[in-house]
Structure formats: C-alpha cells, structure tokens
Amino acid sequence: MVHQKGLVLVISGPSGTGKGSIIKPYMKENPLCRYSVSITTRKPRSEDKNGITYHFKAKEEVEELIRDDGLLEWDSYCGNYYGTPSKFVYDSIAEGYDCILELTVPGALNIRKKIPECVMIFIAPPSIDELQRRIVGRGTEDPHTIEKRMSKSMNELEMIKHYDYVIVNRDVNVAISELSAIVQAEKVKYERSREVLNELGLIQEE
C-alpha cells in the first residue's frame, strides 16, 4: 500500500504575530506532524533546551554539515551559524509525517528552491498598528530596539507575495483551523495524490 509523502510546511512571519501560539496547539492536535529544530553555533541561554529550542553545535560540526550538503538552508547572523538539517526533514516526509519549518523569509525562500513542492505559509498580524502594539507590549525593549524590530517586520511583510498562503492572526483559534485546512486541502491536491490514485487504479501512470 502506497502512503502519501508528508508535507514540508514552511512558516514565517514577523515576531509578535503569534507563530508559536498557532504552531504549538496545532502540533498537539496533530501527532503526525513534526517540528524541525534548527542547529546553531550560538551559546545556549538559560531558557534554551538543547534539541528543543535549538540543536547546539560546535562551529566545526556545522561547517562539516555545510560541506556535506547536510543542511537544507543556512545563514550566519552575529557571527553564528543557523541552519536546517536535511535528514530530519527528508526522513519525516518519507515516513508520511508532515514537517514544520519555522524560518525567516530568506530561509523560507531557500527551502522553496530545494523543495519546490513545499507549502509556504505567512502568519501576518491583523494590522500594522496591532503589530506595533504587540512589539511594544512586550515591555522589555528600548525605543531603538522597538524601531529595529518594526523595520525588520515591515521588510518581512514586503515578502508576503512569495508565500502560498497568508494567515492573518486575528483570532488564534481561527488561525489554527486555517492551518489545519491548508494541510488537509494540500493533501487532496491532484498533484500530491497521483501515486495514491494510481495505486487505487483510478489513474494510469507509468
């Protein structure tokens, strides 16, 4: 019996749009979905858990992975590497698990090049004002940091057009149900169903 490959779900969106509050409950409801944990060479902070927030690696290990084509995408930021290990993603989808990759916009665009059939989802705030409120609302940042965050978010919003779907996060439950709908609909797309339809004898392919 042929089973369908899992989906590569690439999710981006400015900080403060509530990506985590959508992804976490979604994954709880969907045990056939896995989360791709990035690797990094930055030092772990007190709130970090190795293998959960990041896989913490030595610089040499990451450079070896890069050389061996072991990363689907990678970037360096403030002198540290960040990247997505290929093996976890490819193994997961081959076993029929969907795999969520929470990535920056450049990271997401790199995945599309490597895995054109990935599903790209942008989580957007309900408005620019609301985005600013959420960034300011965290309360711990100085005006300069807030301004930097806003400008970064505005740059990210300009890249929405590269995404397949945009979930506007007005209500987290609606947003979760939209994510579920996207996954369910993508699985019954003709292009993704060909192997299964062939197995059922409904289409004839070589």
Add this chain to the structure above:
Amino acid sequence: MVHQKGLVLVISGPSGTGKGSIIKPYMKENPLCRYSVSITTRKPRSEDKNGITYHFKAKEEVEELIRDDGLLEWDSYCGNYYGTPSKFVYDSIAEGYDCILELTVPGALNIRKKIPECVMIFIAPPSIDELQRRIVGRGTEDPHTIEKRMSKSMNELEMIKHYDYVIVNRDVNVAISELSAIVQAEKVKYERSREVLNELGLIQEE
C-alpha cells in the same frame, strides 16, 4: 471595508460517486454557499422541480441566452440544451457567496477557460470495483446501460488530471470535511487575499 469575492467551486465526478451526498450536507452547514442550477430545454419529469433540479426553458429563450453571452458554458445532448447561467454565478461571488457548479468534465473545462481562478474538484470513487458496484447496485438498469455508464465513468476518470483537487469518497464525512478544508484554504491563498491584505495595510498595491 473590502470583502473577499466568493469562490467558484466546480465539482465533477462519475455518477455513483456520491456528489450529492457530499454537496447537500456541505451546503446545509455553509449558508454562505449557493448552488448554480442549470437551465435545460428537456421536458420536466415527474421528480423534477423547476428552479431546483433545473430551470426549464423554451428553446428560443436558451438560444437568446447563448447569443447574449448569458451562459458560462452550454452543451446539447439528445437534442436538448443544458447550460449554466452566468448572472447567478457572477452575482453570487461578487456578494461574497461561494457558488457550487456541479458539471460534466467538458462543462468544467469550459468554466476554467472563462473563470481561470475557479476551484476544480473531482469526486472519485474509492476504486473501479466500488464504482461498478455502485452503478450496478442501483438495480434498475439493464446490462447495456450499466456498460455504457461504466465506460462513461472511465472516460471521466481520465480527465482527473485537469482538476485541482481529488476527493476520494471512501467516507462521506471525511469527504465533506475535505471539501470544507479546500474552501477554507483557498480563501487564505495569497493570490485571493491581496485586496484584503491591501485594505489592512499589510501590503501596498496600486
């Protein structure tokens, strides 16, 4: 406040795949969805209800509609016209209603030419054997009619590749939920959300 245009949902599938048993309950749950009733020049039968099974029209009326480009698609079969009135579909989607068009494969392909952004959904039987069982199971048909129906169905299955989505109707409740997911996912596609995202100030379009 900009509202999003409704979707044109084109649904096809061989007879005996249970299109009606998916569409009817779906529409009950979704009052913002309308059903496009075809026009025909064939004589009403005892079970027909004008305006529900078909809009029954005189030949001259239909020919006038054809001349005035009042039909999205039309065909003639056994000397009678069948067609889809444009106005109902265009009015519905402009008002934000989704509109279901249950059509033969050639009819569906004609809609795609006129409304490229329509969503084409094929309802398939779980297997060829099951399709045959369902066609035979109706019990009223002679072997010749059954054979004709099967051959028509097989021809329709060959056109699956022109559809965006394929719902394999193994379980009617799953099939209804897949239809709902397709509709919900299509509405958050970037390409369909541009006007709304622009209104929210999240993207800038001229």
